[in-house]
Amino acid sequence: MAAVNVADLSILLVEPSATQLKLIQRSLADAGVNHVEGLSSGQEALDVMERFPPDLVVSAMYLPDMTATELVHAMRQHDTLQAVPFMLISSETHFNALDPIRQAGVVAILPKPFGQEELRRALRSTMEFIDPQELELSQVDLDDLRVLVVDDSSTARGHIKRVLSNLGMSRISTAQNGREAADMFANSSFDLIVTDLNMPEMDGLQLVQYVRQRLGDAAVPILMVTSEQDATRLASVEQSGVSAICDKPFEPQNIKEILARVLQQ
Template sequence: MTNISSRFESTRLLLVEPSALQAKIIQRECEEIGLTHVHTVGSAAEALETMRVERPDVVLSALYLPDLPGTELVAAMRTDLRLEDVAFILISSETRPQALDPVRQAGLCGILPKPFNASQLAKAISRTLDLLGTRRDLDNDIDLEELRVLLVDDSPNARKFIRRILSNLGLQHFIEANNGREAMALLADTMVDLIVTDYNMPEMDGREFVEYVRTRSWQQAVPILMVTSESDAGRLAAVEEAGVSGICDKPLEPEMLLDLLSNMLQRESD
């Protein structure tokens, strides 16, 4: 735990937990992994006020708060220029997609299921710091700075979050679309090197868009990465059959994202 502890020495964490007992348990686990800069509040309003005074590196929040749900807290953060890129980890035993999808779309970095131990906490925060940290290079010879990326997602916050992650890898040129139909129009006269798309979107969803690219676009061989909170096995199988190059869950797993991008782009360059 020594290396992990030293990594967290300067990390500022804001814990949003209305239960005094749960807050004490989590604070003890934070101390165990070397997280000493921890500020605890009990509501979304207190969290926002505290963040505007001193910006944290990571927010660790319960889903159910006395004034706002965690979904609305992260949404409020993503619309505040001072807080839009602060990492957000949700603590929840909730598993229903309808409860978790809004917070995933808002730029969630991770979910810690209840109960969790210090090791799981350390892993979640390490992944978050990796995901949003300094630039990391992919293991290939591709000049990432020259690649043109099309981001397709109906959530502006989700696009902004994914764009930040890809920027950390060295990607610089982005075009954005709200749904598959908008993306289809952009592809008609704009060449791209990589498409990153969501599944659930209005007008034209991710599966339909992938099918269009693979069967009717003049850019049929472009790599397509789907980043989605969709969990239905049948729908995901249909996307794979349509010709997606890789599928990554929301919230993103940094190592999985790196591996998928590296493999996809390397195949394209061969």
């Protein structure tokens, strides 16, 4: 468990509904959070964050002046805000609406209404992201581990890279799609591949097949991080030789357990 205390978290809550704002503030207080500032618009939030960066931003999906996706993308373009964790609370269920914000790298997506245990779990993920415990493996030196992160979203690449760096990995290369990753892997040696599934030119499934079949490398661990919900497509990924599949957004503790398993194998 991370050393940071939930009571010490400074949270910026962006919610246009005054009623929902009070309800969420009450739920956060019940979870032990002492410092919550409520705002109603995305631009207000950006203005406040530039002066006083919070530990966590919690936002509704639809704001008066922008969407939560636009807000998180604006944060990721800002030097002092690009690493601030972002949590979405929304009644939105459509895949096409939620997938862009999953790709942007959020610590959690909570439904409206959410349960108190769901909120506590999301806050634990936030604390693990802010103050992570390095991954400890008996047979693997993380400093020497050569990692390739593959995602067509620069925001997602940055998020995954930050999580892996927090776990103690420093030799991290990135690729924008499977084709670029395949060229890099064919000419360099990597100890771990972390890849998205849906990408242009060559997707994650084709990349796994290229590594396993074309190059004949059955040993390198490949972790698929995806928001894909199609069961048939996921079954094809599982059968392709991928080492593990992880949801977007992923919990730091979950990815630590997956990495510990696949790397020590």
